[in-house]
Amino acid sequence: MSADASAAAGRLASAAADGGVIHNIGYRRYDAARLGRAQIVRALIWHSFRAAFGIGRGAKAKIFPILLFVLMCLPAAVNAIGLALNPGSTPAVTYDGYTPQLRVVAMLIFVALEAPNLVSNDLRNHTLPLYFARPISRLDYPLAKLVAFLLACLAMIEIPLLLLYLGIVTQVHGASQVWEQTLQLGPGLLYGAAWAVLLASLGLLLASTTGKRVFAICAIGIPLFFSYILANVLAHIGQQAFGPAGFGQPSTLTSLAGLISPFTLLGGVLRWLEKAPAPGGPPVREVMQTTVGNYGPLYGAVFLVLTVAAIVGLFARYRKVGVA
């Protein structure tokens, strides 16, 4: 028996002695091409995007995201059914005013539940050193998480809009009507994107402050919820105390109250960007209950500053986070 053969026999014997578990499969090198940094970041984005919907995280993690997504799609479905049953009727749901109250509730829950999944878990489990010990840079991590969560929020907001659009254009007749719907869809998508950008960056920043999932959910949910309530209450008080804006401009309190909450802020931005109603035309729809008065540009500015500040804050957080 050659030396090699006896060595192999020895290996087999030792493998058998291990209780049948053969670990000795030999080590295989990896000599093929490796991904570059950009591709690794892309892989992390895809992984985190899936995680936001509970994919790859067990059955329980999927319940809420899917439930919320279905909820967000309901108005589009109801609208499509309504149009199918009453051909020729006006769509009940608009693109830019896509059931704002439902959207507030659904997105609030989605951001509060899923942003912690993207960042808090890695903080709590001290998984970050495993990422930082790999060929990405430190800020690639928050970048990937931000892009992933932005895409997740976009999916939550824009897919229902696209379903709404599909439901409407299948019922209308003629290219001109389809084109008209397409033109209306554009601003709705843009407005949805503004929601996604602001909520994704704010949500991740708040979630990254703590590794405890429950705390992170509270850190997101409580400010978002109560600021929304407060903004609406103050706007109401403004109307009650200083009279409705029946004739001139609404009161300052009512106009500024919307700045308090991200949701009413977004509504204010939409109100500001909407074309002023033509004289004698139809009244402006109460899209988000946000009254902006003369402060429309301020809403735009606060939106920009808040979004940028949240993104900068998120990156600053990960510049400082310990590696072990």
Next chain:
Amino acid sequence: MITQPVRQAGGHPPPDPGAVIDARGLTKRYGTTVTALDDLTVSVEPGVTGLIGANGAGKSTLIKILLGLLEPTTGKAAVLGHDCVADGFVIRTLTGYMPEHDCLPPDVTATELVTHLGRMSGLPATAARERAADSLRHVGLYEERYRQIGTYSTGMKQRVKLAQALVGDPRLLLLDEPTNGLDPAGRTAMLELIARIGTEFGISILVASHLLGEIEQICDQLVAIDAGRLLRADSIRSMTQASSVLVIEVDEGLDLLQADLSRRGLNPLPYQRGLLVQLASDATYDTVRDAVADLGLPLSRMEQRRHRIEELFRADPAEQLGQTTGAASVS
């Protein structure tokens, strides 16, 4: 293995071209008060190397500098010929890192985690899946790999940590206290695994530990640091030979035994509940056996001491044994 020469820092010997790790005058200070590494110059050859030091000696800091995660205050370091500050990306592609502390999410399976981290190491999706399965099999977790990590024992979690370090096919593994939290059997298994990776897989390993007795079994070389300074870097043989001691415990008659061993020229010293003698050769065992047998004492323990680094490099038994036995003297 080396691809480019390391620039030489002033005042230090020239870099070793065959070294997997080469540190020159490495200093890391946090603020003005804390010095984690203090002018550390050391060269690590391929093979399994133990990085020995008490807690807080600077082991983890050194590893993080080697990974390019921390910048040294002064000095230079190179891993596999790549500068740690300038080429962190390359180094982290070629290096697998096993952190000291818990770092595993409990709610994913080992396969999912290791596959994902394989992708993060730059493997394409298919290769990441294959190598994750391979790595988990190498560490002995093949059957359990579809279970959530939260259900694993500490030993299994340590194996997952090792598997994720291995998944990217590294040329060098940096293992920070891999036996942390393991029971004796788990420690032995983990050490065997590390030794196998070092010898059969041909991957160089730097394994940090505060337990010399543990990793001396598997290391080719030892690097001992204390308070951020190099105590000694040498092959394992030359390092431990001069310091082997034998602990003897008897249930009764300790004084008698001490006197008898002194007569036989062993110079025993009281240590805890037993005696400590210098282990010169196998004959020492015989001498002790004869002494115990002649006195008819109930021998309860006789073993080669597992040194803890503090004892080997500092006071305690070394001081007690002193010049006469010449044990454990490292300047």
